Amino acid sequence: xxxxxxxxxxxxxxxFIEQLNKQQSILNAKSHLDIQVVGLANSKxxxxxxxxxxxxxxxxxxxxxxxxxxxxxxxxTMKTFNLRNSVFIDNTDSPEIxxxxxxxxxxSISVITPNKVACSSxxxxxxxxxxxxxxxxxxxxxxxxxGAGLPIIGTLNEIVKSGxxxxxxxxxxxxxxxxxxxxxxxxxxxxxxxxEAKRLGYTEPDPRIDLSGIDVKRKIxxxxxxxxxxxxxxxxxxxxxxxEEIMKEEQNFIATLENNEEDFKxxxxxxxxxxxxxxxxxxxxxxxxxxxxxxxxxxxxxYQLEGKDNIVLIHTDRYVDQPLVIKGAGAGAAVTASGIFAxxxxxxxx
Amino acid sequence: xxxxxxxxxxxxxxxFIEQLNKQQSILNAKSHLDIQVVGLANSKxxxxxxxxxxxxxxxxxxxxxxxxxxxxxxxxTMKTFNLRNSVFIDNTDSPEIxxxxxxxxxxSISVITPNKVACSSxxxxxxxxxxxxxxxxxxxxxxxxxGAGLPIIGTLNEIVKSGxxxxxxxxxxxxxxxxxxxxxxxxxxxxxxxxEAKRLGYTEPDPRIDLSGIDVKRKIxxxxxxxxxxxxxxxxxxxxxxxEEIMKEEQNFIATLENNEEDFKxxxxxxxxxxxxxxxxxxxxxxxxxxxxxxxxxxxxxYQLEGKDNIVLIHTDRYVDQPLVIKGAGAGAAVTASGIFAxxxxxxxx
Numbered sequence: 001x002x003x004x005x006x007x008x009x010x011x012x013x014x015x016f017i018e019q020l021n022k023q024q025s026i027l028n029a030k031s032h033l034d035i036q037v038v039g040l041a042n043s044k045x046x047x048x049x050x051x052x053x054x055x056x057x058x059x060x061x062x063x064x065x066x067x068x069x070x071x072x073x074x075x076x077t078m079k080t081f082n083l084r085n086s087v088f089i090d091n092t093d094s095p096e097i098x099x100x101x102x103x104x105x106x107x108s109i110s111v112i113t114p115n116k117v118a119c120s121s122x123x124x125x126x127x128x129x130x131x132x133x134x135x136x137x138x139x140x141x142x143x144x145x146x147g148a149g150l151p152i153i154g155t156l157n158e159i160v161k162s163g164x165x166x167x168x169x170x171x172x173x174x175x176x177x178x179x180x181x182x183x184x185x186x187x188x189x190x191x192x193x194x195x196e197a198k199r200l201g202y203t204e205p206d207p208r209i210d211l212s213g214i215d216v217k218r219k220i221x222x223x224x225x226x227x228x229x230x231x232x233x234x235x236x237x238x239x240x241x242x243x244e245e246i247m248k249e250e251q252n253f254i255a256t257l258e259n260n261e262e263d264f265k266x267x268x269x270x271x272x273x274x275x276x277x278x279x280x281x282x283x284x285x286x287x288x289x290x291x292x293x294x295x296x297x298x299x300x301x302x303y304q305l306e307g308k309d310n311i312v313l314i315h316t317d318r319y320v321d322q323p324l325v326i327k328g329a330g331a332g333a334a335v336t337a338s339g340i341f342a343x344x345x346x347x348x349x350x
Numbered sequence: 351x352x353x354x355x356x357x358x359x360x361x362x363x364x365x366f367i368e369q370l371n372k373q374q375s376i377l378n379a380k381s382h383l384d385i386q387v388v389g390l391a392n393s394k395x396x397x398x399x400x401x402x403x404x405x406x407x408x409x410x411x412x413x414x415x416x417x418x419x420x421x422x423x424x425x426x427t428m429k430t431f432n433l434r435n436s437v438f439i440d441n442t443d444s445p446e447i448x449x450x451x452x453x454x455x456x457x458s459i460s461v462i463t464p465n466k467v468a469c470s471s472x473x474x475x476x477x478x479x480x481x482x483x484x485x486x487x488x489x490x491x492x493x494x495x496x497g498a499g500l501p502i503i504g505t506l507n508e509i510v511k512s513g514x515x516x517x518x519x520x521x522x523x524x525x526x527x528x529x530x531x532x533x534x535x536x537x538x539x540x541x542x543x544x545x546e547a548k549r550l551g552y553t554e555p556d557p558r559i560d561l562s563g564i565d566v567k568r569k570i571x572x573x574x575x576x577x578x579x580x581x582x583x584x585x586x587x588x589x590x591x592x593x594e595e596i597m598k599e600e601q602n603f604i605a606t607l608e609n610n611e612e613d614f615k616x617x618x619x620x621x622x623x624x625x626x627x628x629x630x631x632x633x634x635x636x637x638x639x640x641x642x643x644x645x646x647x648x649x650x651x652x653y654q655l656e657g658k659d660n661i662v663l664i665h666t667d668r669y670v671d672q673p674l675v676i677k678g679a680g681a682g683a684a685v686t687a688s689g690i691f692a693x694x695x696x697x698x699x700x
Binding site: 022023026027031032048057060134149150153154158161162163164198205286299300301304306307309318319322323324325326327328329334335338341342345346349350 | 369372373375377382469484488499500501504505508509511512514515623651654656657659668669670671673674675676677678679684685687688691692695696699700
């Protein structure tokens with residue numbers, strides 16, 4: 001039996017609960033796995049049931065719960081329950097929740113999360129979490145930090161543990177930037193496409209976060225660390241494609257983009273002239289990690305990357321001539337929840 | 351501590367031992383994993399050491415061993431040792447060795463193998479092995495049955511267990527057929543390319559086994575079963591591209607291919623006329639599984655498949671618009687041994 005404590009029941013969290021609700025009895029019958037949710041929280045409430053919360057009506061139970069959420073209260077209850085095979089699932093993007101992992105792992109409570117904060121923090125903190133997990137026999141799993149449900153981190157782990165050496169990584173890891181560059185062809189203005197991406201919920205509420213490439217930077221950092229390399233976020237070079245001046249605009253950001261449309265038009269014109277498409281690429285080559293836009297020619301595997309797809313090309317000592325490639329939807333609630341589910345199954349397999 | 355009993359020390363087996371030899375101390379230090387080889391066999395000899403065989407000189411130990419190999423002797427020793435976390439690794443392609451799995455799993459000895467015989471045998475046998483493993487708490491792992499070290503089967507398993515539904519699979523799974531069709535452009539004869547592939551060791555000693563597509567048929571069957579579908583090998587339709595008459599030729603096969611060069615020339619000419627390349631494709635769509643050659647247009651992901659690369663496209667309820675794609679070297683000792691290593695790590699994780 002596996003006991004889950006879940007914080008964060010937004011899009012991803014709610015979808016995960018729905019997926020688990022459908023699979024609970026099947027996993028029990030087919031794989032002798034009894035996976036129960038014993039704790040649930042959002043930013044307002046929390047709700048616990050040691051015997052397992054009924055997943056058909058978790059919403060009224062949580063939203064109507066008399067217990068207001070507090071991090072201390074949640075931690076205390078997890079420890080008081082003291083159940084074997086306890087797992088803390090963090091579906092938030094909050095640094096405050098990520099700050100609880102160390103205490104969880106130390107208390108033999110495993111941690112599963114799509115939240116990138118911990119793994120892209122200082123290398124020391126990242127390493128501490130990993131070694132605490134190892135020492136305590138708990139698990140720290142975060143496959144969904146990069147590429148949602150795509151099996152990228154697990155594959156890197158296996159490659160490294162089997163003694164192979166990761167020599168280069170080339171990847172497109174941002175669904176929002178992909179959408180923007182796939183749709184910007186010079187007809188509609190760049191500013192318009194960005195506001196469209198924002199309207200559709202493909203970017204953060206502040207689209208500058210996407211356009212700055214910080215999210216991609218965090219992702220390639222995590223891939224490097226999982227490949228066995230010791231890097232800090234500052235060591236990932238970012239070549240900005242929007243001037244610092246424009247990025248400073250908080251209120252009038254879209255309008256300022258519009259005012260600078262000529263620059264973006266030139267960018268796309270020069271790409272077209274070379275028969276290329278523009279992609280926002282994260283790369284690691286000869287010890288140098290960087291992120292930025294690149295002109296991608298027709299015969300390159302990145303050229304035909306549609307929609308929210310992510311792609312990773314990995315060259316190793318054993319994948320020499322052609323890379324190992326993993327590609328597919330890299331964002332969205334269903335595939336992210338799937339990836340969390342896969343981590344729960346990996347935990348359950350131990 | 352994990353205890354391995356290895357049968358088959360050819361190309362793949364020897365490479366696996368070499369990889370393990372390099373990683374043993376690292377895994378011990380970094381992951382608290384002590385992986386020892388306690389039994390080794392080829393078709394002539396077998397050698398055992400309960401404390402772990404020194405992997406730097408396994409060759410003289412095995413080749414100079416006084417114990418002649420017998421299946422009964424090997425099984426008996428495994429059982430007599432009665433070690434916790436015992437794993438039987440079958441690196442052969444022998445049906446006789448595959449026939450031992452049931453007994454292993456029943457004795458709580460896990461099985462890891464690139465040998466496709468068991469999983470492509472009758473569905474009943476396949477299911478028996480899986481349910482024996484589940485019942486006994488042993489593991490039956492065969493990631494390398496399809497695509498060598500590529501994470502295909504593990505990914506299918508996670509997809510299915512998380513409640514997603516696999517709706518279609520399209521794949522190129524044969525390194526040898528890929529080599530043949532990549533190199534046949536109508537200049538050199540088809541027969542010449544086949545004999546060249548044979549000379550380079552890319553085909554079986556009898557290349558008709560590759561050209562018949564039986565190997566691909568077995569692989570797609572295994573993918574279907576791992577996707578949760580109940581299929582027998584006869585239910586996978588094969589559309590032959592070489593006439594039965596030619597395939598009957600055992601002694602003069604290459605010469606007979608040469609005599610029929612006109613047919614193959616027509617095949618390639620008609621593909622070229624449509625700006626297509628020929629690939630040997632395994633597919634599963636709307637409940638129908640089939641294998642055969644297909645004309646692949648330029649914008650299809652199979653078009654630029656080089657060397658020994660395999661590729662799998664998976665459409666599911668959650669990967670709808672674009673498929674989940676896994677691509678990379680699908681044959682070769684180093685990547686196959688890597689895949690076996692990954693299975694050993696999966697076993698060790700439990």
